[in-house]
Amino acid sequence: MQRQFASAQASAGISIASRHVEAGTYRLPRAHHYRIMVHASVATRTYCNDAGRYFVRRAGDIDFVPAGQEGGFEAETSFDTMEVRLSSAMLEGVASEVGSSAAARRFDTRHLLRDVRIEHLVRVLENDDNASSPSGALFAESVGVALAVRLLALDGLEIDRTVRLSDVQLKRVLEYVDAHLHEPLTIDTLSRVANASSSHLRTWFKAATGMTVHRYVLRRRVERARSLILGGDLSTSEVAYLTGFAHQSHLAHWMRREIGQTPRGLRRTR
Known part of the structure; x- marks a missing residue:
């Protein structure tokens, strides 16, 4: 670029x-x-x-x-x-x-x-x-x-003051997601972290990041899984567990969708 x-x-x-x-x-x-x-x-x-x-x-x-x-x-x-x-x-x-x-x-x-x-x-x-x-x-x-x-x-200038997540709220949500990728992450849980209603979190999070909460969590899980696969000797099932995926196939499915590669393919290029 x-x-x-x-x-x-x-x-x-x-x-x-x-x-x-x-x-x-x-x-x-x-x-x-x-x-x-x-x-x-x-x-x-x-x-x-x-x-x-x-x-x-x-x-x-x-x-x-x-x-x-x-x-x-x-x-x-x-x-x-x-x-x-x-x-x-x-x-x-x-x-x-x-x-x-x-x-x-x-x-x-x-x-x-x-x-x-x-x-x-x-x-x-x-x-x-x-x-x-x-x-x-x-x-x-x-x-x-x-x-x-x-x-x-x-x-x-009349600066755009549309109601949205504050920097502090967004930072709390992003940091919580990164620290709890191995756990179930629900809208209710994250709305409590942000101190906002579930409906407002859905709207404000997408306005702030350009993606839904669900897609952001998936992307961060895939990024973490990719890092673990390239940086260590963990098995695919261990990586899936540590990044919150239900099983190896679930991990492979979302890795293929998000980055165009599977765990096996990544290991071959390592």
């Missing part, structure tokens, strides 16, 4: 790249351009050194780093992000047009913004860049102008 910034769009003062970032330190050094990052992975747990606390980044969360400032965080797992670079000249030109010439110099680094318009504009730019015949600099410039106008109103 790692791609270079598009030259046609860069000539218009705006460029975009889709990035796959491995777990660890994600650092954005000081630059002459403005950067907008739209998170494209589900439930990535990160640690912010500046704030001194953990955050859970969800798909659609936005990080904004103005020109001359730096940003970054520590990610516990790999993740995907869309990064837009907006030139200072473009943003300051738009600011002058709308009568806010000083606004571009008052930006601060912002994390975990939720704004439907910014997310939509970034995805429009990404889709055009992915097309075999992108619309070129004129289209990219129009998207850049729209982004600049939205960013100039950043302090007054």
